[in-house]
Amino acid sequence: MPEAVRTQTNEPQNILEMRGIEMQFPGVKALDGVDFFLRAGEIHALLGENGAGKSTLIKCLTGVNHKDAGTILLDGKEITPTSPQNAITMGIATVFQEINLCPNLTVAENIFVGRKEFKRKIINAKARELMQRFHLDIDVTRPLSYYSTAVQQMVSIARAVNIESKILILDEPTSSLDENEVQLLFAVMRELKAAGMGIIFITHFLDQIYAISDRMTILRNGRLVGTYDIGEINKLQLVTLMVGKDMENIFDLHPVQVAEDAPDTLKAEHLGAPGPVADISLEMKKGELLGFAGLLGSGRTETAELIFGANRPTSGKIELKGKAVVVKKPFDAIMNGVAFCPEDRKRDGIVGDLSIRENIMLAVQAKRGFLHPLSRAEQNELADKYIKALSIATPDAEKKIGELSGGNQQKVILARWMATQPDLLILDEPTRGIDVGAKAEIQRLMLEMCGDGVSVIFISSEMEEVIRCSNRIVVMRDGKKAAELTGPFDSETQSKILQIIAEGGEAS
Amino acid sequence: MSVKTEKRQSLLTRIMNPKYMMVYATVIIFLIIYAYGAIRYGKSGFTTLRTFVNFFTDNAYYGISAVGMTMVLITGGIDLSVASVASLTGMIVAYGYERMGISPVITMLFSMLVGIGLGALMGAAIHYLNVPPFITTLTGSFLARGICSLISRESISMNHPLIDQLAGAKITLYRLVNLQNWEWEKIKPITKIDMTVIIFIVMIIAGTILLQHTRFGRNVYAIGGNEASAKLMGLPVGRTKIAVYAINGFCSSLAGIAYVLVVKSGWNMALLGGELEVISSAVIGGTLLTGGVGYMVGTMFGVLLKSVIPAIINFNGTLSSWWGKIATGGLLLLFIVIQRLVVSYTERKRK
Structure with a gap:
C-alpha cells in the first residue's frame, strides 16, 4: 500500500x-469551538x-x-x-x-463544463480516460440522464477530482x-x-x-x-x-409476537410483471413484520409497487384480508387498507411546499373522497396527535415539510399513512439518509404498529435493521424470491442472507 | 446497472444518440408532409425549387425571431415580448423616416439597440429579481406594444429607396446547362432568394455555432438542464441568462426589420400574437419547454413545417385556410406527446 x-x-x-x-x-x-484536522x-x-x-x-x-x-x-x-x-x-x-450535474449534457460535458478544456474531441477523450480510471466503461457522449444514479454519482466525483x-x-x-x-x-x-x-x-x-x-x-x-x-x-x-x-x-428492539391463528392480511400468488418481477408469492398474517432483503434492483421495490397498484401486475392475484381484490391503481389499494411509503422521499413522498398538517392529511382525504372534507378542527387534531405520537420535532403543524430534517420528514410520511389506519403498511427504505437516533425511532414505531395489528412490509438495504425487526425475511434476487427465512434470527442470519444473495441458492 | 455499456463509437451509435431524437422526429414529419404534397400536387408545381424556397420566405421573420427564442427556451425561460419588440422596431424605422426624416440605417441600428437593451433589462429582472420569465416578458410585451401605440396609432407606410433596395435585393438561382461552355440559365420557374431568407439562414448558422461550439452555448444548455447545479458548478449563470435575453431582443428587432422589408410599413398592431407562432415553431422543432434540449436545425425545420402545411392547403385550393391553424395545432400537440414519450422512454431505459 x-x-x-x-x-x-x-x-x-x-x-x-x-x-x-x-x-x-x-x-x-x-x-x-470545533477543531478539525485533515491529513x-x-x-x-x-x-x-x-x-x-x-x-x-x-x-x-x-x-x-x-x-x-x-x-x-x-x-x-x-x-x-x-x-x-x-x-x-x-x-x-x-x-x-x-x-x-446537468442531466441534459453528456457525461463528458458535465465533467468539463466551465473548465479550460472545451473542444468536444478533447473532452471526450479525457472523460473516457477519467471514467476508465474509475473502472467505468461507458459512452461519455451520451446524456447523463441516460445512466443510473450510481454512474451519475461517479461522474460528479470525476468532475470534482478532475480539478486540482x-x-x-x-x-x-x-x-x-x-x-x-x-x-x-x-x-x-x-x-x-x-x-x-x-x-x-x-x-x-x-x-x-x-x-x-x-x-x-x-x-x-x-x-x-x-x-x-x-x-x-x-x-x-x-x-x-x-x-x-x-x-x-x-436499539433494544425485538420483533412482535404473532399469534399462530392470526388471520391472513395479504396473500399474493404468483405476482409478476415483465422485467423487474417474476413470480412472487407472499403470505402475511395480521400484525406480522415481513422484511425484504436483497440488492438494489432485485425487485424489492417493484414487488411493493405491484401490491400497491403503482404498477400493474400482468400475472397472479392478490387477496387482502381473505378477499380477492383487483388493484389497478394506488387508490384501489388505499381503499383496501394498503399504505405505501415510497423509497425516494423527496420525489415520491413529501410535498415540500405544503405544511406538515397538509402532508399528513393527503392520504386520509383521498380515502374519504373530496365530498367529505375534513374540517379544519379535525385536521388540526389529527396533525397534533401524530406530531406528538411520533415526536416530530417542529414548533407547530403549519411549518413547511421541506424545512424539516430527513428523519422528521419520514415521520410525517409515516403519520400520513398511519392516519389512514391501514391493515398493510409497506415501507420502502424508510430509514435511508436519516441518523441513528431517528432510525431507531422509526423502527420502534414500526414495531408498535405491528403490535396494534398492522402488517408491515419493511424494505431496507441495511440488513441489520431487517434482521432486528422482522418476523420473517424474504430474500429477493433477480426479481424472484430466492429464499424465505423464518425467525427468530441470530448472528448467523446476515451471512446466510448474503450467501443467498451472492449464490442465489435456496435456503435450508 | 448500466456500467457495462458499449463503448465503441460506431457511426450508428453516434447518430442514434438519444439527444438528437427530437430533431429527427421533426425532420421526418416534415419529410412525410412534403412527400405527401409532392405526390398529390407534384404536377401543379409542389416539387419545384421555387415552392421550396417559398417555405423559407413565407415565415422568414418568424424564423429569425425563433433563433433567439430557441436559446431562451433552452435556458428554461420563455419570451412573450418578441412580436411586440419586432413591431416596435418597424414603428421606429417607419416613423423615424416618414415623420422625422431620419435615415433608416440609423433607426435600424437604434432599434437593434432598443431590442438588446430591453432584452437585457428583462433578463436582469428575471435573474436578479427572480421574477418568472413569463410575467417579466409579458410586461415587456405590453411596454413595447404601448410605446408603439404612443408613437402612432395608425399604420405608417414607408417609401425609402434603401428599404426598396433591401427588399428588392434577391439572389436569382441559376443552373448549369452546358458543362463545356459553362453556360448557365435561370431555373424555371424563376426562383429568387429574398434578403429576409438570407438573414434567416445566416442567423440559423450563427445560432448553431454559438450554441454548439462556444462555452457560452454549453453554459446555456447547462442552465436549462439544472440551474441550481450550473450555479454550483461555478458557471456564470446570471451573465449567461442576461446575454440570452439580450440576444433574443436583438433577434426580435432583426425580425422586425425583416418584417418591414416585407410589408414596407410600421403598425402598432403588427404581428399581434406572433410570439406564439415563434414559440410553437421552436417547440415543433424539438425544443423542450422545460429547457435543456433544443437545436437550431430543429427550429429551422419547425419554421418550414409551419410553411409547408398552408402550402398544401393552398395547392388543394378548396380547403379553408383555417385548416392550416388546425393542422398546426394538431402538430404541436403531437410534438408535445412525442417529447413526453421520448423523455419517459429514456427514463425507463435507465431503470
Missing part, C-alpha cells in the same frame, strides 16, 4: 486545519447525528456559510472561502448527496448506491487517497466508515466530541459517542 510508505517517512502532514470554528444561527449555536492522503469520516453540525462545518469550509469565529488553514495558509466557486479554486471540491483539488468532501455519496457500486466508489477513494488527496467522508452507514476510513471526528450538538483512529473505538462506542446515549438502549 503506497500510503503506508508515506506515513513512515515523517509526521503526518495536516493539509487542513480548522480551529475554534464558531457559527451562530438565530436561536442556536450550530458550531461551538494529506487520509480518509477522514465526519460523524454526528442530524443537527450535530457536520453540514454546517462543511458549509463553512466550502464558503456556503461564513464562520463567525475561528481560523481555517489550508496548507498552512489562512483562507476565507467566500463561495463554493471560490473554494473550488482553492482546491476544495465537494460532492453532494444529491447529484449536482487537495481536499475532496463526499457528503453522503453512498446513500443511493447498492453494494457493488459502493465498492466501486471505495476503490476510487483509495486511489485518490494514494495520490495524496485528503478526503472528508460523511455517511450514516457505520459499516462503510469502518471499511474505508483512517480516522474519524465526531460532533454532537455543535461541539467536538473527539477525533479517533479507526481502530481506537468500536461501533458501539462510536454510536454511544454520537448519540450521547447508550446504543444498547436505543
Whole structure:
C-alpha cells in the first residue's frame, strides 16, 4: 500500500486545519469551538447525528456559510472561502448527496463544463480516460440522464477530482448506491487517497466508515466530541459517542409476537410483471413484520409497487384480508387498507411546499373522497396527535415539510399513512439518509404498529435493521424470491442472507 | 446497472444518440408532409425549387425571431415580448423616416439597440429579481406594444429607396446547362432568394455555432438542464441568462426589420400574437419547454413545417385556410406527446 510508505517517512502532514470554528444561527449555536484536522492522503469520516453540525462545518469550509469565529488553514495558509466557486479554486471540491450535474449534457460535458478544456474531441477523450480510471466503461457522449444514479454519482466525483483539488468532501455519496457500486466508489477513494488527496467522508452507514476510513471526528450538538483512529473505538462506542446515549438502549428492539391463528392480511400468488418481477408469492398474517432483503434492483421495490397498484401486475392475484381484490391503481389499494411509503422521499413522498398538517392529511382525504372534507378542527387534531405520537420535532403543524430534517420528514410520511389506519403498511427504505437516533425511532414505531395489528412490509438495504425487526425475511434476487427465512434470527442470519444473495441458492 | 455499456463509437451509435431524437422526429414529419404534397400536387408545381424556397420566405421573420427564442427556451425561460419588440422596431424605422426624416440605417441600428437593451433589462429582472420569465416578458410585451401605440396609432407606410433596395435585393438561382461552355440559365420557374431568407439562414448558422461550439452555448444548455447545479458548478449563470435575453431582443428587432422589408410599413398592431407562432415553431422543432434540449436545425425545420402545411392547403385550393391553424395545432400537440414519450422512454431505459 503506497500510503503506508508515506506515513513512515515523517509526521503526518495536516493539509487542513480548522480551529475554534464558531457559527451562530438565530436561536442556536450550530458550531461551538470545533477543531478539525485533515491529513494529506487520509480518509477522514465526519460523524454526528442530524443537527450535530457536520453540514454546517462543511458549509463553512466550502464558503456556503461564513464562520463567525475561528481560523481555517489550508496548507498552512489562512483562507476565507467566500463561495463554493471560490473554494473550488482553492482546491476544495465537494460532492453532494444529491447529484449536482446537468442531466441534459453528456457525461463528458458535465465533467468539463466551465473548465479550460472545451473542444468536444478533447473532452471526450479525457472523460473516457477519467471514467476508465474509475473502472467505468461507458459512452461519455451520451446524456447523463441516460445512466443510473450510481454512474451519475461517479461522474460528479470525476468532475470534482478532475480539478486540482487537495481536499475532496463526499457528503453522503453512498446513500443511493447498492453494494457493488459502493465498492466501486471505495476503490476510487483509495486511489485518490494514494495520490495524496485528503478526503472528508460523511455517511450514516457505520459499516462503510469502518471499511474505508483512517480516522474519524465526531460532533454532537455543535461541539467536538473527539477525533479517533479507526481502530481506537468500536461501533458501539462510536454510536454511544454520537448519540450521547447508550446504543444498547436505543436499539433494544425485538420483533412482535404473532399469534399462530392470526388471520391472513395479504396473500399474493404468483405476482409478476415483465422485467423487474417474476413470480412472487407472499403470505402475511395480521400484525406480522415481513422484511425484504436483497440488492438494489432485485425487485424489492417493484414487488411493493405491484401490491400497491403503482404498477400493474400482468400475472397472479392478490387477496387482502381473505378477499380477492383487483388493484389497478394506488387508490384501489388505499381503499383496501394498503399504505405505501415510497423509497425516494423527496420525489415520491413529501410535498415540500405544503405544511406538515397538509402532508399528513393527503392520504386520509383521498380515502374519504373530496365530498367529505375534513374540517379544519379535525385536521388540526389529527396533525397534533401524530406530531406528538411520533415526536416530530417542529414548533407547530403549519411549518413547511421541506424545512424539516430527513428523519422528521419520514415521520410525517409515516403519520400520513398511519392516519389512514391501514391493515398493510409497506415501507420502502424508510430509514435511508436519516441518523441513528431517528432510525431507531422509526423502527420502534414500526414495531408498535405491528403490535396494534398492522402488517408491515419493511424494505431496507441495511440488513441489520431487517434482521432486528422482522418476523420473517424474504430474500429477493433477480426479481424472484430466492429464499424465505423464518425467525427468530441470530448472528448467523446476515451471512446466510448474503450467501443467498451472492449464490442465489435456496435456503435450508 | 448500466456500467457495462458499449463503448465503441460506431457511426450508428453516434447518430442514434438519444439527444438528437427530437430533431429527427421533426425532420421526418416534415419529410412525410412534403412527400405527401409532392405526390398529390407534384404536377401543379409542389416539387419545384421555387415552392421550396417559398417555405423559407413565407415565415422568414418568424424564423429569425425563433433563433433567439430557441436559446431562451433552452435556458428554461420563455419570451412573450418578441412580436411586440419586432413591431416596435418597424414603428421606429417607419416613423423615424416618414415623420422625422431620419435615415433608416440609423433607426435600424437604434432599434437593434432598443431590442438588446430591453432584452437585457428583462433578463436582469428575471435573474436578479427572480421574477418568472413569463410575467417579466409579458410586461415587456405590453411596454413595447404601448410605446408603439404612443408613437402612432395608425399604420405608417414607408417609401425609402434603401428599404426598396433591401427588399428588392434577391439572389436569382441559376443552373448549369452546358458543362463545356459553362453556360448557365435561370431555373424555371424563376426562383429568387429574398434578403429576409438570407438573414434567416445566416442567423440559423450563427445560432448553431454559438450554441454548439462556444462555452457560452454549453453554459446555456447547462442552465436549462439544472440551474441550481450550473450555479454550483461555478458557471456564470446570471451573465449567461442576461446575454440570452439580450440576444433574443436583438433577434426580435432583426425580425422586425425583416418584417418591414416585407410589408414596407410600421403598425402598432403588427404581428399581434406572433410570439406564439415563434414559440410553437421552436417547440415543433424539438425544443423542450422545460429547457435543456433544443437545436437550431430543429427550429429551422419547425419554421418550414409551419410553411409547408398552408402550402398544401393552398395547392388543394378548396380547403379553408383555417385548416392550416388546425393542422398546426394538431402538430404541436403531437410534438408535445412525442417529447413526453421520448423523455419517459429514456427514463425507463435507465431503470
